[in-house]
Amino acid sequence: MKPHRPLALLLCTAMALALGACGKEPDSPTASNEATLTGPDAKPGLVASDGKLVLPVIARRPAAVYFTVRNDGAEPVTLAAVSILGAGKAEMHETKGGSMGKVDSLPVDPGASVVFAPGGLHVMVFDLPAALKAGGKAELTMTFSDGDKLSMPLAVEAMGGDMGDMEGMHH
Numbered sequence: 001m002k003p004h005r006p007l008a009l010l011l012c013t014a015m016a017l018a019l020g021a022c023g024k025e026p027d028s029p030t031a032s033n034e035a036t037l038t039g040p041d042a043k044p045g046l047v048a049s050d051g052k053l054v055l056p057v058i059a060r061r062p063a064a065v066y067f068t069v070r071n072d073g074a075e076p077v078t079l080a081a082v083s084i085l086g087a088g089k090a091e092m093h094e095t096k097g098g099s100m101g102k103v104d105s106l107p108v109d110p111g112a113s114v115v116f117a118p119g120g121l122h123v124m125v126f127d128l129p130a131a132l133k134a135g136g137k138a139e140l141t142m143t144f145s146d147g148d149k150l151s152m153p154l155a156v157e158a159m160g161g162d163m164g165d166m167e168g169m170h171h
Contacts, residue, residue: 052157055157055159083143086131090127103121139151
Protein backbone atom coordinates (compact mmCIF):
# COMPACT_ATOMS: atom_id res chain seq x y z
CA MET A 1 0.00 0.00 0.00
CA LYS A 2 1.40 3.41 -0.94
CA PRO A 3 2.13 5.77 2.01
CA HIS A 4 -0.59 8.26 1.00
CA ARG A 5 -3.24 5.64 0.23
CA PRO A 6 -4.53 5.31 3.85
CA LEU A 7 -4.86 9.10 4.07
CA ALA A 8 -6.64 9.24 0.72
CA LEU A 9 -9.00 6.46 1.81
CA LEU A 10 -9.68 8.30 5.08
CA LEU A 11 -10.38 11.54 3.21
CA CYS A 12 -12.69 9.81 0.71
CA THR A 13 -14.54 8.18 3.61
CA ALA A 14 -14.83 11.52 5.42
CA MET A 15 -16.22 13.20 2.29
CA ALA A 16 -18.59 10.28 1.76
CA LEU A 17 -19.82 10.75 5.29
CA ALA A 18 -20.34 14.44 4.63
CA LEU A 19 -22.30 13.65 1.50
CA GLY A 20 -24.57 11.33 3.48
CA ALA A 21 -25.39 13.88 6.16
CA CYS A 22 -27.97 16.09 4.55
CA GLY A 23 -30.52 14.11 2.58
CA LYS A 24 -33.53 15.99 3.97
CA GLU A 25 -36.04 17.26 1.43
CA PRO A 26 -37.30 20.81 1.94
CA ASP A 27 -40.52 20.99 3.96
CA SER A 28 -42.09 23.57 1.69
CA PRO A 29 -41.25 25.70 -1.32
CA THR A 30 -41.08 28.77 0.91
CA ALA A 31 -38.34 27.56 3.25
CA SER A 32 -36.75 30.25 5.41
CA ASN A 33 -33.33 30.02 3.72
CA GLU A 34 -34.66 30.81 0.23
CA ALA A 35 -33.35 33.20 -2.41
CA THR A 36 -35.09 34.51 -5.50
CA LEU A 37 -33.35 36.04 -8.51
CA THR A 38 -34.44 39.64 -9.02
CA GLY A 39 -33.31 42.67 -11.01
CA PRO A 40 -33.33 43.83 -14.64
CA ASP A 41 -31.54 40.73 -16.00
CA ALA A 42 -33.45 38.26 -13.85
CA LYS A 43 -35.30 35.32 -15.29
CA PRO A 44 -38.61 35.10 -13.40
CA GLY A 45 -39.21 32.04 -11.28
CA LEU A 46 -35.74 30.84 -10.28
CA VAL A 47 -35.69 29.99 -6.58
CA ALA A 48 -32.97 28.44 -4.41
CA SER A 49 -33.48 27.09 -0.90
CA ASP A 50 -32.06 24.95 1.90
CA GLY A 51 -28.45 25.98 1.33
CA LYS A 52 -25.68 24.74 3.57
CA LEU A 53 -21.94 24.34 3.41
CA VAL A 54 -20.48 21.42 5.38
CA LEU A 55 -16.89 22.03 6.46
CA PRO A 56 -14.30 19.28 5.97
CA VAL A 57 -13.03 17.31 8.95
CA ILE A 58 -9.43 18.02 7.91
CA ALA A 59 -8.44 21.63 7.26
CA ARG A 60 -7.50 22.58 3.69
CA ARG A 61 -9.65 19.77 2.26
CA PRO A 62 -12.77 20.43 0.14
CA ALA A 63 -16.10 21.29 1.72
CA ALA A 64 -19.48 20.18 0.37
CA VAL A 65 -22.48 22.38 -0.43
CA TYR A 66 -26.10 21.22 -0.62
CA PHE A 67 -29.18 23.14 -1.76
CA THR A 68 -32.25 22.99 -3.99
CA VAL A 69 -32.82 25.11 -7.10
CA ARG A 70 -36.34 25.32 -8.50
CA ASN A 71 -37.53 26.67 -11.85
CA ASP A 72 -41.03 28.12 -11.46
CA GLY A 73 -40.60 29.95 -14.78
CA ALA A 74 -42.01 29.04 -18.19
CA GLU A 75 -38.66 28.35 -19.91
CA PRO A 76 -35.99 25.72 -19.23
CA VAL A 77 -32.69 26.95 -17.79
CA THR A 78 -29.25 25.39 -17.53
CA LEU A 79 -27.10 25.73 -14.42
CA ALA A 80 -23.61 26.22 -15.86
CA ALA A 81 -21.39 27.11 -12.89
CA VAL A 82 -21.28 27.70 -9.15
CA SER A 83 -19.02 29.78 -6.93
CA ILE A 84 -18.62 30.42 -3.22
CA LEU A 85 -17.67 33.92 -2.14
CA GLY A 86 -14.01 33.91 -1.03
CA ALA A 87 -13.27 30.30 -2.01
CA GLY A 88 -10.63 29.40 -4.59
CA LYS A 89 -12.86 27.13 -6.66
CA ALA A 90 -16.25 25.39 -6.60
CA GLU A 91 -17.40 22.56 -8.86
CA MET A 92 -20.66 20.69 -9.30
CA HIS A 93 -20.18 16.95 -8.77
CA GLU A 94 -22.39 13.88 -8.76
CA THR A 95 -21.96 10.61 -6.93
CA LYS A 96 -23.02 7.55 -8.94
CA GLY A 97 -22.25 3.92 -8.25
CA GLY A 98 -19.80 4.78 -5.49
CA SER A 99 -17.76 7.21 -7.62
CA MET A 100 -17.78 10.99 -7.74
CA GLY A 101 -17.38 12.96 -10.95
CA LYS A 102 -17.53 16.57 -12.11
CA VAL A 103 -20.76 17.84 -13.72
CA ASP A 104 -20.35 20.63 -16.28
CA SER A 105 -23.98 21.77 -16.50
CA LEU A 106 -27.48 20.83 -15.33
CA PRO A 107 -30.78 21.49 -17.08
CA VAL A 108 -33.70 22.64 -14.92
CA ASP A 109 -37.01 22.28 -16.73
CA PRO A 110 -40.03 24.50 -15.99
CA GLY A 111 -41.77 23.28 -12.84
CA ALA A 112 -38.78 21.11 -11.86
CA SER A 113 -36.34 21.19 -8.97
CA VAL A 114 -32.77 19.97 -8.83
CA VAL A 115 -31.67 18.84 -5.37
CA PHE A 116 -28.02 18.93 -4.38
CA ALA A 117 -27.88 16.40 -1.53
CA PRO A 118 -25.54 13.81 -0.02
CA GLY A 119 -25.13 10.74 -2.19
CA GLY A 120 -26.06 12.57 -5.40
CA LEU A 121 -25.47 16.03 -6.81
CA HIS A 122 -23.37 18.32 -4.63
CA VAL A 123 -20.87 21.16 -4.88
CA MET A 124 -17.24 20.62 -3.90
CA VAL A 125 -15.56 23.78 -2.58
CA PHE A 126 -11.77 24.11 -2.65
CA ASP A 127 -9.45 26.62 -0.92
CA LEU A 128 -11.94 27.82 1.69
CA PRO A 129 -11.44 31.21 3.34
CA ALA A 130 -9.73 30.77 6.74
CA ALA A 131 -12.42 32.84 8.46
CA LEU A 132 -15.19 30.40 7.48
CA LYS A 133 -16.35 28.66 10.67
CA ALA A 134 -19.29 26.49 11.74
CA GLY A 135 -22.23 28.67 12.75
CA GLY A 136 -21.28 31.32 10.20
CA LYS A 137 -22.60 32.15 6.75
CA ALA A 138 -21.26 31.80 3.23
CA GLU A 139 -22.67 32.84 -0.14
CA LEU A 140 -23.32 30.60 -3.14
CA THR A 141 -23.72 32.12 -6.60
CA MET A 142 -25.18 30.04 -9.40
CA THR A 143 -24.51 31.11 -12.99
CA PHE A 144 -26.85 29.95 -15.73
CA SER A 145 -25.91 29.35 -19.36
CA ASP A 146 -27.54 32.63 -20.46
CA GLY A 147 -25.50 34.64 -17.93
CA ASP A 148 -28.26 35.05 -15.32
CA LYS A 149 -27.05 34.62 -11.76
CA LEU A 150 -28.75 33.63 -8.52
CA SER A 151 -27.05 34.05 -5.14
CA MET A 152 -28.15 32.58 -1.84
CA PRO A 153 -26.89 32.41 1.75
CA LEU A 154 -25.45 29.17 3.07
CA ALA A 155 -25.47 28.09 6.70
CA VAL A 156 -21.97 26.85 7.56
CA GLU A 157 -21.95 23.58 9.49
CA ALA A 158 -19.34 21.23 10.92
CA MET A 159 -19.42 17.68 9.64
CA GLY A 160 -21.29 15.38 12.02
CA GLY A 161 -24.53 13.61 12.80
CA ASP A 162 -25.93 10.51 11.10
CA MET A 163 -23.96 10.42 7.88
CA GLY A 164 -25.11 7.16 6.38
CA ASP A 165 -23.00 4.43 4.82
CA MET A 166 -21.17 5.31 1.61
CA GLU A 167 -18.29 2.88 1.95
CA GLY A 168 -16.42 2.24 -1.25
CA MET A 169 -16.94 5.69 -2.78
CA HIS A 170 -14.00 6.73 -4.93
CA HIS A 171 -13.27 10.18 -6.33
